[in-house]
Amino acid sequence: MTNLQETKPLMHLLSATFDSLQSATPEQLAHNPFLQLRKQGLDALARTGLPTPRDEEWKYLNLAPYIRHPYQLPAGKESLSHLPQILPITTIPVVFFNGLFQPHLLSPAHGVTVTSLAQLLDKGSHDGTVLGEQEHSIGQLLSPEDDPFVALNAALLHQGALLHITQNPSQPIYLASITQSDQPLFVNLRFAIRLSTGTAATVILDLRTLSKTAPTFHNIASEIWLETESALTLIFLQNDTAQNYGVLTTRIAQTARSRSRLYTVTAGNGMVRNTTSVQLNEPEAETVLYGLSVLRDTEVADHHTAVEHLAPNCQSSELYKSIVADQATNIFNGKIFVHPEAQQTNAYQSNHNILLSDDARVYTKPQLEIFADDVRCTHGATVGQLPQEAVFYLRTRGLPETVADVLLLHAFAGEVYEQLPLEPLRAWIDQQLSHRLFDIVDLAADRKLVDLQFATS
Amino acid sequence: MHNAKQPLLVIENLHVAVDDKQILKGVDLTIYPGEIHAIMGPNGSGKSTLAAVLAGREDYTILQGRVFFDGKDLLEMSPEERAAAGLFLAFQYPVEIPGVSMLTFLRTALNEIRKSNGEEPIDTRTFLQRVREAAQLLGLGNDFLQRAVNVGFSGGEKKRNEILQMAVLRPKLAILDETDSGLDIDALKIVANAVNSLFGTIQSYLIITHYQRLLNYIEPDYVHVMYDGKIVRSGDKTLALELEAKGYDWLRSETLSSIELPSTTT
Numbered sequence: 001m002t003n004l005q006e007t008k009p010l011m012h013l014l015s016a017t018f019d020s021l022q023s024a025t026p027e028q029l030a031h032n033p034f035l036q037l038r039k040q041g042l043d044a045l046a047r048t049g050l051p052t053p054r055d056e057e058w059k060y061l062n063l064a065p066y067i068r069h070p071y072q073l074p075a076g077k078e079s080l081s082h083l084p085q086i087l088p089i090t091t092i093p094v095v096f097f098n099g100l101f102q103p104h105l106l107s108p109a110h111g112v113t114v115t116s117l118a119q120l121l122d123k124g125s126h127d128g129t130v131l132g133e134q135e136h137s138i139g140q141l142l143s144p145e146d147d148p149f150v151a152l153n154a155a156l157l158h159q160g161a162l163l164h165i166t167q168n169p170s171q172p173i174y175l176a177s178i179t180q181s182d183q184p185l186f187v188n189l190r191f192a193i194r195l196s197t198g199t200a201a202t203v204i205l206d207l208r209t210l211s212k213t214a215p216t217f218h219n220i221a222s223e224i225w226l227e228t229e230s231a232l233t234l235i236f237l238q239n240d241t242a243q244n245y246g247v248l249t250t251r252i253a254q255t256a257r258s259r260s261r262l263y264t265v266t267a268g269n270g271m272v273r274n275t276t277s278v279q280l281n282e283p284e285a286e287t288v289l290y291g292l293s294v295l296r297d298t299e300v301a302d303h304h305t306a307v308e309h310l311a312p313n314c315q316s317s318e319l320y321k322s323i324v325a326d327q328a329t330n331i332f333n334g335k336i337f338v339h340p341e342a343q344q345t346n347a348y349q350s351n352h353n354i355l356l357s358d359d360a361r362v363y364t365k366p367q368l369e370i371f372a373d374d375v376r377c378t379h380g381a382t383v384g385q386l387p388q389e390a391v392f393y394l395r396t397r398g399l400p401e402t403v404a405d406v407l408l409l410h411a412f413a414g415e416v417y418e419q420l421p422l423e424p425l426r427a428w429i430d431q432q433l434s435h436r437l438f439d440i441v442d443l444a445a446d447r448k449l450v451d452l453q454f455a456t457s
Numbered sequence: 458m459h460n461a462k463q464p465l466l467v468i469e470n471l472h473v474a475v476d477d478k479q480i481l482k483g484v485d486l487t488i489y490p491g492e493i494h495a496i497m498g499p500n501g502s503g504k505s506t507l508a509a510v511l512a513g514r515e516d517y518t519i520l521q522g523r524v525f526f527d528g529k530d531l532l533e534m535s536p537e538e539r540a541a542a543g544l545f546l547a548f549q550y551p552v553e554i555p556g557v558s559m560l561t562f563l564r565t566a567l568n569e570i571r572k573s574n575g576e577e578p579i580d581t582r583t584f585l586q587r588v589r590e591a592a593q594l595l596g597l598g599n600d601f602l603q604r605a606v607n608v609g610f611s612g613g614e615k616k617r618n619e620i621l622q623m624a625v626l627r628p629k630l631a632i633l634d635e636t637d638s639g640l641d642i643d644a645l646k647i648v649a650n651a652v653n654s655l656f657g658t659i660q661s662y663l664i665i666t667h668y669q670r671l672l673n674y675i676e677p678d679y680v681h682v683m684y685d686g687k688i689v690r691s692g693d694k695t696l697a698l699e700l701e702a703k704g705y706d707w708l709r710s711e712t713l714s715s716i717e718l719p720s721t722t723t
Contacts, residue, residue: 389552390552390554392513393551398537398540398570398626399566400535400569403565403569407554407562408554410556412556415556
């Protein structure tokens, strides 16, 4: 590594990878797929560097303010004595604290096998067939060539987890990264999740930082396989604090009659980039992508989605909404590819945005590429403001302007998560968002939550 | 007969413009508790503007005049303050509120009004009872209350919904802005019956209408004719019949001749 590279943001994190590759024998390099992946990541990064607004896929997201901090990778053996109560539900906790897996928080759970990636790597002798079969191994769905952050994730490959769902788990799986540090922390995690035939599971991917002074940057890459007739609900919680930054790359590969439902709630983290792609590889697979951003201050949310219809009779529907206040920015880019063999495809996409200030920004771009003739695809995007006619109507019925605004915004937002299957979690999200909406419309401080009960009635 | 009472609404010499165009050119009107007033007039005469100004719509400019509601300066009050004080406007074109159910909407509105008046929130049982009675009065089923406000409602349902809200909120003065337009005869009777049966709970009505039809069912004490931004004639309910018989053209010629304008059009 040259000195020049070391002066670039984040590149100082790669020195350990560099060392591990230099000390590896050609024999090890040839037989250890993890080392190979690290090398591929390093090589890809050396070629492309980190993305800048000059890259088409990163056009509206300027990463410079988020990557400039002197981040450190996790060190030592940091341990979290107990899981803080964040969500109002009981879960199967697969928790990383300051970037390190916390196996002691996980008790044996029915239906799911959890393997620590770090443990596999440290053994060094593993043959690389993760989750039992070569085709379900790390690096099969996400290649370092795809994206600089996937390359960085591969180059830093160490912490993460492999989840194999063999029967229906009794509780949602809580994949959580929690940090608490006085120093800027870089958390690089890799997940591989496989749902066996006919199983159903809910996975919550949650990013939390308890740090007040120093930022945490998450770079998370997830590869997910849905076997025949399996069903996954995947919930991304991004409603933490401004010091929490994240780039999350997720790719889901689906086989026949499998179903995935993704919910993304972005309402608090300072910067989030979600690069989410779903491959519908076999007939009658179905995916639902729902996303909501409620942004204020200088928060940035960037949702890039890609749905690939590769087989006949598959269905995808996408609904992304945003409420953007202050100087915040929401970006939506939704690609739908319908390949020639994907006849009888149903694909829906919509993106609706409400701007609440003159300085708020919304960028929306639907991209449809359709190569089959017997398909039904619809898409729509809108950017608007609070409908003043409706506000006036509500005010003539006695609602103060702020309450009218919140009622309308809440109804607008609610469509995204009203179908969320876990009721206590849905109610919790609803409450968090209602608080945020009231803050955003600058409500007088004496208003009590009681008035918000319309939310769940 | 009403000299002992304080008037509910007093409009004095009201001049209003929208986008630099003057719409109201000196309206005077006084309504006492227990009275039903009707304002008739051709399209564009300023009837709906008057309703909107009374409800507090903000894109109008008050050029001159004063309005008192229950002794308070109405024009100084926000729309929600007017609602809390007991003024209600049934919209000519009710607005859709996607994602907000009728029940949520009604309870939020009712409790906000109660809160402004220093009252506790209504208890759920009383609330539901009141809402169901109102729905029944308007011939609307309980499933109607689960639907989003005005979303996918027929024209007639939207109008009945306005009266449903009035029945739940129980204002002192209700202004019905062309509530009869778009209603078939059966729906018209239902609405009129509801308005009549709530009279008393609701102290006064101001009924704005283009046609005399509704006034067959709701008998006004006073009928006012509005033309070119002014009330040009007032009388009892027979004025409505006269107007219906002679048409608004009669009024136009009357008005023009009475103020002796030179005829500039042919």
